[in-house]
Amino acid sequence: MALIVQKYGGTSVGSVERIQNVARRVAKWKNAGHDVVVVVSAMSGETNRLIDLARSIQPIPDRRELDVVASTGEQVTIGLLSMALMSLGVPAKSYNGSQVRLLTDSAHTKARILEIDSKNIQTDLRSGKVVVVAGFQGVDADGNITTLGRGGSDTSGVAIAAALGADECQIFTDVDGVYTTDPRLVPEARRLSTITFEEMLEMASLGSKVLQIRSVEFAGKYRVKLRVLSSLTDPDIALNEEENSGTLITFEEDKMMETALVSGIAFNRDEAKVTVLGVPDTPGVAFKILKPISDANIEVDVIVQNVSTDGKTDFSFTVHRNDFERTLESLKIVAKDIGARDVTGDDKICKVGLVGVGMRSHVGVASKMFEALSKEGVNIQMISTSEIKITAVIDEKYMELAVRALHQEFDLATSN
Amino acid sequence: MALIVQKYGGTSVGSVERIQNVARRVAKWKNAGHDVVVVVSAMSGETNRLIDLARSIQPIPDRRELDVVASTGEQVTIGLLSMALMSLGVPAKSYNGSQVRLLTDSAHTKARILEIDSKNIQTDLRSGKVVVVAGFQGVDADGNITTLGRGGSDTSGVAIAAALGADECQIFTDVDGVYTTDPRLVPEARRLSTITFEEMLEMASLGSKVLQIRSVEFAGKYRVKLRVLSSLTDPDIALNEEENSGTLITFEEDKMMETALVSGIAFNRDEAKVTVLGVPDTPGVAFKILKPISDANIEVDVIVQNVSTDGKTDFSFTVHRNDFERTLESLKIVAKDIGARDVTGDDKICKVGLVGVGMRSHVGVASKMFEALSKEGVNIQMISTSEIKITAVIDEKYMELAVRALHQEFDLATSN
Numbered sequence: 001m002a003l004i005v006q007k008y009g010g011t012s013v014g015s016v017e018r019i020q021n022v023a024r025r026v027a028k029w030k031n032a033g034h035d036v037v038v039v040v041s042a043m044s045g046e047t048n049r050l051i052d053l054a055r056s057i058q059p060i061p062d063r064r065e066l067d068v069v070a071s072t073g074e075q076v077t078i079g080l081l082s083m084a085l086m087s088l089g090v091p092a093k094s095y096n097g098s099q100v101r102l103l104t105d106s107a108h109t110k111a112r113i114l115e116i117d118s119k120n121i122q123t124d125l126r127s128g129k130v131v132v133v134a135g136f137q138g139v140d141a142d143g144n145i146t147t148l149g150r151g152g153s154d155t156s157g158v159a160i161a162a163a164l165g166a167d168e169c170q171i172f173t174d175v176d177g178v179y180t181t182d183p184r185l186v187p188e189a190r191r192l193s194t195i196t197f198e199e200m201l202e203m204a205s206l207g208s209k210v211l212q213i214r215s216v217e218f219a220g221k222y223r224v225k226l227r228v229l230s231s232l233t234d235p236d237i238a239l240n241e242e243e244n245s246g247t248l249i250t251f252e253e254d255k256m257m258e259t260a261l262v263s264g265i266a267f268n269r270d271e272a273k274v275t276v277l278g279v280p281d282t283p284g285v286a287f288k289i290l291k292p293i294s295d296a297n298i299e300v301d302v303i304v305q306n307v308s309t310d311g312k313t314d315f316s317f318t319v320h321r322n323d324f325e326r327t328l329e330s331l332k333i334v335a336k337d338i339g340a341r342d343v344t345g346d347d348k349i350c351k352v353g354l355v356g357v358g359m360r361s362h363v364g365v366a367s368k369m370f371e372a373l374s375k376e377g378v379n380i381q382m383i384s385t386s387e388i389k390i391t392a393v394i395d396e397k398y399m400e401l402a403v404r405a406l407h408q409e410f411d412l413a414t415s416n
Numbered sequence: 417m418a419l420i421v422q423k424y425g426g427t428s429v430g431s432v433e434r435i436q437n438v439a440r441r442v443a444k445w446k447n448a449g450h451d452v453v454v455v456v457s458a459m460s461g462e463t464n465r466l467i468d469l470a471r472s473i474q475p476i477p478d479r480r481e482l483d484v485v486a487s488t489g490e491q492v493t494i495g496l497l498s499m500a501l502m503s504l505g506v507p508a509k510s511y512n513g514s515q516v517r518l519l520t521d522s523a524h525t526k527a528r529i530l531e532i533d534s535k536n537i538q539t540d541l542r543s544g545k546v547v548v549v550a551g552f553q554g555v556d557a558d559g560n561i562t563t564l565g566r567g568g569s570d571t572s573g574v575a576i577a578a579a580l581g582a583d584e585c586q587i588f589t590d591v592d593g594v595y596t597t598d599p600r601l602v603p604e605a606r607r608l609s610t611i612t613f614e615e616m617l618e619m620a621s622l623g624s625k626v627l628q629i630r631s632v633e634f635a636g637k638y639r640v641k642l643r644v645l646s647s648l649t650d651p652d653i654a655l656n657e658e659e660n661s662g663t664l665i666t667f668e669e670d671k672m673m674e675t676a677l678v679s680g681i682a683f684n685r686d687e688a689k690v691t692v693l694g695v696p697d698t699p700g701v702a703f704k705i706l707k708p709i710s711d712a713n714i715e716v717d718v719i720v721q722n723v724s725t726d727g728k729t730d731f732s733f734t735v736h737r738n739d740f741e742r743t744l745e746s747l748k749i750v751a752k753d754i755g756a757r758d759v760t761g762d763d764k765i766c767k768v769g770l771v772g773v774g775m776r777s778h779v780g781v782a783s784k785m786f787e788a789l790s791k792e793g794v795n796i797q798m799i800s801t802s803e804i805k806i807t808a809v810i811d812e813k814y815m816e817l818a819v820r821a822l823h824q825e826f827d828l829a830t831s832n
Contacts, residue, residue, distance in 0.1 A: 016472045050492065056432045058499035065502075068510050069495035072488035076466065079485035083474035086481075094484050098514060099559055143515055 002167035003035045003125070007135065007157030010044035011174050012231035013077050019043075023084035025172075025235040026130055030090055032239050035125045037164065039135045039157040040081055042073025063108035067137075067147045070109075071097065074134035074153070082132045092130045095121065097137035097145065102156065104138035104146045111138060111146035113155065116163035133160060151212030158215045162222035169224050170246070171211060176230035177247035178203070178210050180412035181265040186404050188413035192263060194248045199263045202355040202389040207268030216249065225250060261365060262356040262410040265403055269350040269396050271301065272324035273382060275316040276331055278341025281308040288338055289315055292330045298323040302351070302384040302391060312341075316382055318393060321347050349381060350399045353391040354406065366390050372409040378402050418583035419451045419541070423551065423573030426460035427590055428647035429493050435459075439500035440651040441588075442546055446506055448655050451541045453580065455551045455573040456497055458489025479524035483553075483563045486525075487513065490550035490569070498548045508546040511537065513553035513561065518572065520554035520562045527554060527562035529571065532579035549576060567628030574631045578638035585640050586662075587627060592646035593663035594619065594626050596828035597681040602820050604829035608679060610664045615679050615771050618805040622682030622769040632665065641666060677781060678772040678826040683819055685766040685812050687717065688740035689798060691732040692747055694757025697724040704754050705731055708746045714739040718767065718800040718807060728757075732798055734809060737763050765797060766815045769807040770822065782806050788825040794818050 006026065013019050022038075030036050041047075050070050054061040061069075078094035085092035100121065104111035121131045135153025138146045148155055154171060161169035176191065178200065183189040195203075197220040204213045210228055219226045229246035279285055286305065293300055303317040319327050324347045331343045359365045366383075369390055373380060378401065382393035394402055407413065422442065429435050438454075446452050457463075466485050470477040477485075494510035501508035516537065520527035537547050551569025554562045564571055570587060577585035592607065594616065599605040611619075613636035620629045626644055635642045645662035695701055702721065709716055719733040735743045740763045747759045775781045782799075785806055789796060794817065798809035810818055823829065 016469070019473060053432070053492070053496060054499060057435065057496050058503045061499055062502050065495040065498045065510055067495075068498075068512070069492050072491050075488050075491075076469070076485050079481040080470065080473050082481045082484075083470060083477055086478050087474045094481055096484070096561075145512075145515075 001033045001035075003037075003164060004029060005037045005039060005157055005161035005164065005166045005169045006172060007039040007154060007169065008041065008172045008231055009153065009174075010041040010047070012172055013040055013081065014044035016080075019077070019080050020084050020087075021235045022081060022172075022231065023088055023090070025231070026085060027088045027090045028235065028239055030130055037121060037125070037131045037133060037160060037166070038081065039133045039153060039160060040074060040077045041135050041153040042077055046073040046076070064144060067108045067145050070147055071134070071137040071145050074136050078132045078134045085130055085132070090130055091128055092132055093124050094132045094134070096134045098139040098143070100133060100138075100160075102138035102159070104140055104148070106140040106142070106144065106146065108144070108146055110149040111140070113138060113148070113159045116159055118160070118163045121160075121164065151214060154212045154215035155218055158219045158222070158224050158226065161224045162218070166224065168227055169219065170227045170229050171215075172229050172231035173210065174230065174232055175210060175228070176233070176245065177228050178208070178249075179264070181403055181407055182208075182267075185400055186407045189407065190413055192247050194250050195263055196357050197249055197251065198388055199355050199357055200249050202353070202386070203264055203266045206266030206351060206353040206355070206389070206391065207270070208264070208266045211249075219249065223251065261358040261362055262354050262412065263358070264355050265352065265406050265410075265412070266355060267350060267352045267399055267403055269399055270321050271318045271349055271351055271393070272321045272327075272345060272347035273316055273318045273349050273393055274324070274327050274331060274343065274345040275314055276335055276340045276343050277314050278312045279315050280339055281311050281313045285338055286315065289331070289334055290317075292334055293319070293327060296326060296330060298327055302382055302393060304382050304384060318349070318351070318382070346381075348396050349393050350396040351391050351393055352399065352402045352406070353389055354410070355389050357388050359388050359390070368409065369406060372405050373402055376401055376405045378405075417449045417451075419453075419580060420445060421453045421455060421573055421577035421580065421582045421585045422588060423455040423570060423585065424457065424588045424647055425569065425590075426457040426463070428588055429456055429497065430460035432496075435493070435496050436500050436503075437651045438588075438647065439497060439504055439506070441647070442501060443504045443506045444651065444655055446546055453537060453541070453547045453549060453576060453582070454497065455549045455569060455576060456490060456493045457551050457569040458493055462489040462492070480560055483524045483561045486563055487550070487553040487561050490552050494548045494550045501546055501548070506546055507544055508548055509540050510548045510550070512550045514555040514559070516549060516554075516576075518554035518575070520556055520564070522556040522558070522560065522562065524560070524562055526565040527556070529554060529564070529575045532575055534576070534579045537576075537580065567630060570628045570631035571634055574635045574638070574640050574642065577640045578634070582640065584643055585635065586643045586645055587631075588645050588647035589626065590646065590648055591626060591644070592649070592661065593644050594624070594665075595680070597683070597819055597823055598624075601816055602823045605823065606829055608663050610666050611679055612773050613665055613667065614804055615773055616665050618769070618771040618802070619680055619682045622684055622767060622771070622805070622807065624680070624682045627665075635665065639667065677774040677778055678770050678828065679774070680771050681768065681819055681822050681826075681828070682771060683766060683768045683815055685815055686737050687734045687765055687767055687809070688737045688743075688761060688763035689732055689734045689765050689809055690740070690743050690747060690759065690761040691730055692751055692756045692759055693730050694728045695731050696755050697727050697729045701754055702731065705747070705750055706733075708750055709735070709743060712742060712746060714743055718798055718809060720798050720800060734765070734767070734798070762797075764812050765809050766812040767807055767809055768815065768818045768822065769805055770826070771805050773804050775804050775806070784825065785822060788821050789818055792817055792821050794821075
């Protein structure tokens, strides 16, 4: 008998029928003797509808008032789900962010959670109720409604699980777990039964969209066990079967088995690369190049600086493809200032990365990766490594080929 | 420079354009130097949409959760209207019922207001903001969201005006005031510049739908000056012109001019009458007749009992037409029990009533009314009088004729 926090996203509660399906799934866990807290998003499309309504009145909506409007989406869902549970004979009670009270700072539309008062929730759980909490929203110290920003419902779920000391936080989504790579690209991709937080973070940073990075960080920080499960399976499937499904995101020390070399392959084609050529290799030059980029609110990802020859070096980095033109313009000005030779760029690139905590204790992963790519004739333009990740920037036309080749090379289709 | 509370109903905020119109109207009052608090309903159709959604999940929705869902309608409006005001350069801030805090009892879906904390609103007014408050909703002592029931936004407006000691509570609606009778029936009907609370209550009880009875009672109790105004006029009309428009509902002692004999004529065709014939005239018999009706939650209006002859009397009353059949069935059982002769009924009747505080000090109003009806050949089936109202129950086919005849007889088209 455990305390479980379940989080259901907008698609899972996108219609009356789906809300009723969620209720059946929750009822099953409750009837098996578990205490259940459910965190829900707004019905799919609802948050966008509300934001569009706001924008039609004020093109850049006041953030406080936008939160007032947007937070109603989840409030509707918590009421409806509570009703659906009661219809099944399961006592239930809803809480919005202010009722919890989920205290945040006052950064409207992207607030940070400061504190969660779980007293009332615990009282309701003891009295046998399922507690249904609005995700994505909180309240600041002055009683203003705040929202946590996109993906905030995942974070709400994890934060509530942490505050309650829950045994597990289950994120129900439209995929049934974390895969070795995207199964749409590689049909042999295999669902991982476990993955570590660090691996999950690296996968997410490389474009795997299963979980929001922020919620994974939060879970890691507060040591909440996260499990990714599908909300699209039959809600009447036996609980034992379901309990063993999905992917458990866990702590490295909890991993029982011998760790695989590579856990997964992530990729991202929303990237562009820029290079400043012939940069005088003097102290502070990297700062001079990146300062105007960061001032323009452009996020920079992989950064590579070659070894200097003749006091000159080449400096490359990647940005989001949408920021490519702006970045080039900025750099042309900077290049003159610092006496660099030229600026080049390419927005037809992608990132492909291997992730795995097993890399730490093994050598040769990188060379095996580069060999596999070379066998397929894929030229590597940039390389960046961390302790548990190797990222290669390549021409985007080779992306599928590269992912499939690496998936096979590291034998990921086979359970390990 | 006054403190004004303005209330706008669902139709007035039913679209982005209408919300922008409301903002222009509010801005005009604010820019004229007034402090303005705006109370708003949900956008028209929104509350019904939310209730339908709830019913599709739980046919008789849990009342606490229904309030959680339904209260989001007004919350969206307060955010949008605040944005619209800011777009016009008017500083604004929204409050939902819990933020005000508008404390109610825990009778979900029909809660009563207990207390209003106006401290924060007053601080915001002093700092030059327009305060936008969600009507219809409050919060109970345990922090549960409550709603005040249909028409609750008017009551919210009046209650907030009372708590703030506002100079006037303006109810903006789709008519431009209270008329001597319905102008759709009598084109010569004249807008009243003032009417007393008692008259307004009697008009409302006779079917005039300009204001909710409950909000009028509330305003009378807390001595809040109410003004009914149209939200459909050009919002850019000069303020002086507008200030003199509408109908002010006021206290009898504040009426400056000589009071007219009759202020208005109200009518209602949603009625049916039933009569128990040959009722033994013994103590407690009225109770025996009405108890099962009240137990069945049927509301009884005009009750008339004739003078007894030979120890037998006839007992009549009116009910809503929808309850006619149920009432007859109930009475047939009761009639047997108490030894009454028979039960008859008629659902083709209507009520027509004269209302005016001037009646108190004048005799002959009733006879003048009956004479006017008799001249038109209208037979009066039941009569009921109060200090400031005379109601006649007549065949519904004569309704328009009777209203027009009385409007002319009492010279209501002429300003008095």
